[in-house]
Amino acid sequence: MNKKAFIFDLDGVIVDTAKYHFLAWQKIASQLGIEFTPEHNEHLKGVSRVRSLDIILELGKIKATQEDKNKWLIQKNEDYLSYLVDMDQSEILPGVFHILEFIKEKNQLIALGSASKNARPILEKTGILPLFDAIVDGNDVSNAKPDPEVFLRAARLLNTSNENSIVFEDSVAGIQAANTANMVSVGIGDKKILHEAKYNFSDFTFMDVSFIEALCLPNPSKGGAL
Ligand code: B16
Ligand code: MG
Numbered sequence: 324m325n326k327k328a329f330i331f332d333l334d335g336v337i338v339d340t341a342k343y344h345f346l347a348w349q350k351i352a353s354q355l356g357i358e359f360t361p362e363h364n365e366h367l368k369g370v371s372r373v374r375s376l377d378i379i380l381e382l383g384k385i386k387a388t389q390e391d392k393n394k395w396l397i398q399k400n401e402d403y404l405s406y407l408v409d410m411d412q413s414e415i416l417p418g419v420f421h422i423l424e425f426i427k428e429k430n431q432l433i434a435l436g437s438a439s440k441n442a443r444p445i446l447e448k449t450g451i452l453p454l455f456d457a458i459v460d461g462n463d464v465s466n467a468k469p470d471p472e473v474f475l476r477a478a479r480l481l482n483t484s485n486e487n488s489i490v491f492e493d494s495v496a497g498i499q500a501a502n503t504a505n506m507v508s509v510g511i512g513d514k515k516i517l518h519e520a521k522y523n524f525s526d527f528t529f530m531d532v533s534f535i536e537a538l539c540l541p542n543p544s545k546g547g548a549l
Contacts, residue, residue, distance in 0.1 A: 332437055340414075363382060372440070415451065417528045438461045457477055474490055502521075509523070
């Protein structure tokens with residue numbers, strides 16, 4: 324039987340770093356006199372660092388020089404990294420480890436498909452790096468989600484077809500990327516926001532291993548298994 328590729332987004336899916344990205348961006352925004360709310364932040368999820376800054380500047384109708392942009396990008400990342408200094412296993416979101424272990428037990432493949440350039444140190448700090456058969460992050464791709472490049476690369480590295488790939492995502496852009504790639508999209512978070520996903524879960528504690536088991540069967544995306 325062909326193995327399935329289970330591709331996990333990082334921020335907001337495996338670890339709750341989305342809140343740290345928000346705090347770091349909020350600091351930049353308030354420095355610039357821009358109101359930046361959790362609702363605005365939804366548009367930044369899964370989006371690259373450079374594009375995120377552009378979105379915030381557009382929000383405040385601010386035109387900036389490249390020099391200023393570079394300065395803010397460095398400041399944002401330094402601030403974000405300061406939240407990660409003491410990161411350990413306890414930052415893994417509830418239920419995730421159990422699901423990762425179950426996929427391994429079933430002898431299936433696991434990849435990371437993240438827009439973050441800080442992905443590897445986060446996986447190392449949380450101790451789950453060895454569970455991953457492939458890692459694709461913000462350092463490996465030139466097109467950000469909703470472009471499917473990150474997930475296509477992950478499937479290719481695992482020698483798996485797109486139809487045999489399942490993507491877990493907390494961002495609208497990521498769900499759109501998975502759908503464009505013809506992969507099975509699983510939204511983790513608010514169903515109202517992630518309504519384009521094929522399946523939805525508030526978080527991994529709501530996901531029974533029978534869901535993963537069914538996805539391991541041939542072609543669940545064609546309607547057979549679930
Ligand atoms: P960094 P994901 C994304 O990670 C975040 O959702 C997004 O908010 C962030 O701007 C982006 O990574 C870049 O992150 O600044 O660490 O390179 O959700 O795709 O795992
Ligand atoms: Mg995410």
